Amino acid sequence: MNEKGILMVISGPSGSGKGTVVSCLTENTDFVISISATTRQPRDYEENGVHYFFKTLDEFGDMINNDELLEWASFCGNYYGTPKAYVEEKLAEGKNVILEIEVQGAHQIKKLYPEAALIFLVPPSKEELMDRLCGRGTEDEDTITRRLQRAEEEIKFLPDYDYVVVNDYVDKAAEKIMDIAKSEKMRSYRYKNMVEAFE
């Protein structure tokens, strides 16, 4: 039997509560979150190899050229990417690895790892989404409207994913993701050796 961990890509529209669910998972299970490489400056509290792998632009360019990144993108003038080595090392240790990435990156991952489980996290309803976006209380009406429109656009990518997890309660959503991992571990491709074991 294949003892490798499951590669789980988690995406979700603005207001889906992605970050909270992923934190809940990494704090309460042995799921590990992939550490991104970035060219942006570390903030005061950020440690290299914990929050990010901090790279110079040259180093990041080398990682791209040497095919050391599973996916990468630029955002606000900085580069962000998923280092292959870290992910593969953790999967080989049997750990389930979470990539919290956007739709584009999710597509890239599925091409490289067809067996990855692509999970789309969604708020339970449009009303709840509105409440969440307003509830932060820090944004003006325009910002809320813009975020709502973005969420409506983002949710259209739902069919590109393997699974949909409705985030009604954070702990329940985390449990559902654990159920998906359990079930993915029973996929028949992981048991091909078993046929020989019975010969």
Next chain:
Amino acid sequence: MNEKGILMVISGPSGSGKGTVVSCLTENTDFVISISATTRQPRDYEENGVHYFFKTLDEFGDMINNDELLEWASFCGNYYGTPKAYVEEKLAEGKNVILEIEVQGAHQIKKLYPEAALIFLVPPSKEELMDRLCGRGTEDEDTITRRLQRAEEEIKFLPDYDYVVVNDYVDKAAEKIMDIAKSEKMRSYRYKNMVEAFE
């Protein structure tokens, strides 16, 4: 969201303990097992519509011609098949429906219902399989050897299935099948309506 039940095909080689696991599921959950149609004579204790739908050869022929069977096969001169109406009715009620059928039938089902979960139940090891086949104590050595050979042939169909469930303990195997059902209920094709709900 799509509230239909999950169609679960359970196959497994001789000695995998299929029957026991399926009984455990139907006794302890609201999973229902599909009732087969057959042309064979009812035994004393068997009730029509409970153990089987008993049919004459003509009636069974009509069911084939009217496309009322999901799959069918003949065995020892009798016909056996899975009536479509019963399965679809239960799925529509939101019940998970189990079909305990052979590899051929499993292929037929997957063609008709690509979203069906094909589960292959296996004994944990060849040693355990030997023990189980011998343990019944009712068969002679030749019969055991023949059944072992058959199991070895049957296990080669493992890659044709979506999932492999190792039957080490009956209750654990039943739980694993419940986990698969939970996870299959989160498949994105079941949530297509959600995209519109957010428009």
